[in-house]
Amino acid sequence: MGDVVIVGAGPTGLWLAGELRLGGATVTVLEARAERDPNSKALTIHPRTIEILDTRGVVEPFLAEGVRIPDGHFGGLPDRMDFAALDTPYPYTLALPQARTEELLEARARQLGATIRRGCRVTGLAGHGVVLESGEVVAARYVAGCDGVRSTVRAAAGIAFPGTGATTWGWLGDVVLDAPPEGGVATIAGPRGGLMVVPLGAGVSRLVGADPSTARPQWPGELTLDELRATVRRIAGTDFGMRDPIWLSRFGNATRQAATYRRGRVLLAGDAAHQHFPTGGVGMNVGIQDAHNLGWKLAAVLTGRAGDALLDTYHEERHPVGAALLAHTRAQTALMTAYTPEGQALRALLSGLITTAPDMSRQLAERLSGLDVTYPTGRRVGNLSFPDGTTLFQRLRGGRHVETEVGLVRPDGHLAHPPGGGARIAGQPAE
Template identity: 55%
Template sequence: MEQQVVIAGGGPVGLWLAAELRLGGVSVTVVEERADIDQRSKALTIHPRTIEILASRGVHKTFLAEGLPIPGGHFGMLDDRLDFRAMETPFPFTLALPQARTEELLEDHALALGATIVRGHSVTGFTEHAKSVTVQVAGLDGPYELQAAFIIGCDGTRSTVRTAAGIDFPGTPSTVLGWLGDVTLDNPPRPGFSTFGLRGGVMVAPLPGGRCRMVGVSPDSLTTEWPGDLTLEELRAKTVAITGEDFGMRDPVWLSRFGNTTRLAAQYRRGRILLAGDAAHQHFPAGGVGMNVGIQDAHNLGWKLAATLHGWAPDHLLDTYHTERHPVGAQLMEHSRAQTALMTGFTPEGIALRSLFSGMIATQPALDKALSERLTALAVSYPAPDPSAHPLTGTRAPDLVFTGSENHLFSRLRPDSHLLLDLTAGVLADRTRPGLAVHTATLDRPPAAWATVRAALIRPDGHVAWAGIDEDDTALSAAVDRALDTTHRTAARY
């Protein structure tokens, strides 16, 4: 059985990657060891940049209809929350939606596009060849092999793919054990409730079906010893110690502890083996960013892998997956560690630091904006290969609105081609290359940074590959051709 790509792991990251590859015309098999979707939803939060990604493929409406919009987020469980409402995005909020439902929607999306998903099977190893990979799989009826051009590990922090590839996963061990419980509360606190003090901190978030998720840390969380599985009685005692009441807590459906082990894969690519999501980065789940960063990994990788397999990508393109996403993983480690420090400040000095920092968020809009854009990944920008490039190069393109129609940029993005945005009334409209679409338009109320742009090349993942402002049509046309020579080529299949 031969596929162009095998993905180990059918969580949100693997499913989104599978859909992106199918939209790019690549055959793909997802191998997932779970027979069914895990109903214990580890992730609840979908961030604005991830909603933008969903919108760029036209699949966001169901998420918006089912998710609960929340116009902000917490940083380190501080009293003052970040305010997302002023951010430059069509979706200035997070969506609260259980991971189980997110996986159902993403699986439906991938299957509708023709992805093969096998459940109850697991990747056990692989053998890499010069132009292919032989993947060993343990199936329900015994072991078998899959042949592929590439294998991608989306198989979590204990990744079989990463281990078999010999990719290092350096970092620091757990020193903190947070706790959570999905329970029914007869007397739930106000929406968005959180509190923190010398005895610990706890947050309460609503779940479908009338349940709530309680997440917290306490002084006894600062341990390297495993204290045993969390019980309802322990959760109740911790909650009462911190808040003075238990909110009528009963009927738990999931009780768990989680640590702050922090690790980052040394390489996101080694030959025909690639990593994404938790297989590439592990961290304390502060701010609800983990699943989002993983989906954003997949969004960066999918089009590059498809372009490589179809032969129009330059030779180095697949290597840019590591050079662009590894620094994002490093930033994830940094802000997760910073939030962990704030969430474990159970001393008078720690409380003072929290109070100072929280007050600055509330009174310094620039700090609020900077942290919000970093937490939500709206600030992610990739380095421009040419230092003299336009400042927009590498940045995330906003959802530009075009005059004369209801079209906007996100509706024009495609995973199988760059978009050449021609703002010259058609001077550049005759450009044709594999992996290129051209749209001639005029911007309606462009953002300040786009006011003088006459043409832009937008990558399939929505980041700007090139932008030009030359007023001379001949010079601009030549600049476009030079840019396309760096992003496209015609060649035999990989």
Template identity: 60%
Template sequence: MLPSRGVEQPFLAEGIPVPQGHFAVLDDRLDFALLDTDFPITLALLQARTEELLADHACEADADIRRGHRVTGLTEHPGEVIVAVAAAYVVGCDGTRSTVRAAAGIDFPDTSASVYGWIGDVVLTDPPSAGSYSRATADGLLLAVPLPGGLHRLAGHSPGDVRADHPGELTLGELRAKVTAIDGRDFGMHSPAWLSRFSNARRQATRYRRGRVLLAGDAAHTHMPAGGVGLNVGLQDAMNLGWQLGAVVRGEAPDDLLDTYHDEGHPVGAELLEHTQAQTALMTAFTPDGRRLRSLLSTLIAEQPTFARALAEPLSGLSVRYPFRLLHAGRPVLLDFRDEPGPATPGAVVHHGRPLGDRPDWAALDTALIRPDGHSADVTPRGEPDQHP
């Protein structure tokens, strides 16, 4: 998504590339070289810095960002939503405790927590070998990932974390004890920048749209964190909704286009919750039988590339690739593969040429209309009349 808007370089310049991902921190990693992308990596970059870079890009596009304001409620009227100021639409991106979602009356049914994990960003005087590191024993599961700024993120679960009640605030001493129990060492951890807990509580909004109020990110779906999938899907929410909302506000599309945001996004969120719940079960499989199950699945990842790719694609959020530069303007793109170009498509960037050589499925098409978020909206098979308006 970032290259499709031409803004990936600041992220690549600061992030730490990790050429793998993980499913439930199994011993065998998912090789992202299997994925159809120019960026087969996990990019380790703090969310706070990610937000700063996205805000910089938004300000360059003349967005008006106002910090330090807390929404306490809203009132919807015909033609507007009142949130201290009038707006044609309001998008609630205000997290799991979303005031916007509650004020709009959108249900957020929950599955209560049954597991609490722990996480800490700390300095290590004796860090593990370069890259990400993991260890799973009967005493728990540990994942260590390097972060910019000399930090490492330590995260994991211990048998005592399988509980419904919140264990209280995490301390550096508790983190040290848990890591030592699992790995036999504490890596010389000190100077914590962040200590926290997370749970496997699962919630999803029943609707991503109600009238002129829409939801995105954690306000729409919350789950146990697992390899950055929540951030990936949250950005997908924003990108999908962004082009649709822009088209409606500019009068280029009818209001009911926004209904498709829920229709498209809600199943993706449901799949995300399913994957993270499955990973929770595997990450807390501390019994001998549970560890045998982890070993079996890990072996399948190592020996069956098709299985590994089937797990890696949902984790990475990748499925298709288009020429990124054509999407920089945030407009629809018409790929015209005919020898003689057809009539111009109003509002779309038109690219004329043959399909990419390593994409044989495209050879059966005359045209493909690509949405601003990089997904195909419509195609015309070879020899059929062009149906694009």
């Protein structure tokens, strides 16, 4: 019997696999798809996630390949938050297709010794492990559901997923543009709707937005190129010469959160634990941060360095983060879909405050970037420098606690007081 079966080989599951192997646990990742999805739902890697990559020594390819964007938007407002005010070595987001992010994370997980099996659809839970569509039982001491908003693991474990259904729909199109906007990038918003244009490389651009025509709970149907072209023309006055669609998709603002992130030997992370409108590009980042919190704890329990009670702190720390995520994505959705004259006035007012109220802009940027997360047991610690020339992020690369002048720092970069709210990890330095 293995230590952990992870269901889902997206960014959350792959990062969790690497963290578990770093901590000494055995891991099998099961993915229903036979091949990696070439269409990238996520493009944005936020500053806190870049820090996490640095604490494990794998940040360089992301920095080399990602496009650095020194600011960010809140709810599609035209005035953007300046990330230079953030207390981080990485005051920017990276634009990198999710498919490439997954490729890099999978390479890390495999290098650390994780087993990854594709074409394995999980249909339910067994007494110890999971059952595949083929009838095979993959046994493990713990099961981690990283299998998205329609999580089979969550449903099989009987974990409720309360929230609200969709009331409005956004759209996305990866297309070729014969007449792209100047610089390839555009943000346009008004009473007819809002859209953003972002180049993806190889002559392809992403158009993403929302408009009043689909502000209703009913599913509008599959998006077509003709519909996308007509919608973009209404909003922008041009369709930018779009043709040759690679991927057309819709997404709703259904907002839900798992009632618990842990039920016995079943744990949830990423989209299996929280669903929301993809405003600000935060979903993948919060999923990776879930996995970063869970990985060292579960590995410590499995290898006998901590008691089972440490796993309860995963829900205690990350569930409030998920609740805050849902609150601020709902707020952003309200701003993005404020098509009435009153809504447009509100957008203009708040947008102006981003440039004239620096404290407000900084707080919004900290929330969006993930740098504001604080746990009851301790706050995030920045990249401290040591007399020998090393930094905290470098010292965290072994996945163990690090003693510093400010206190004991957990493997996930937060202060321990002590770790696990009282659960001491065997072999860790004393505070």
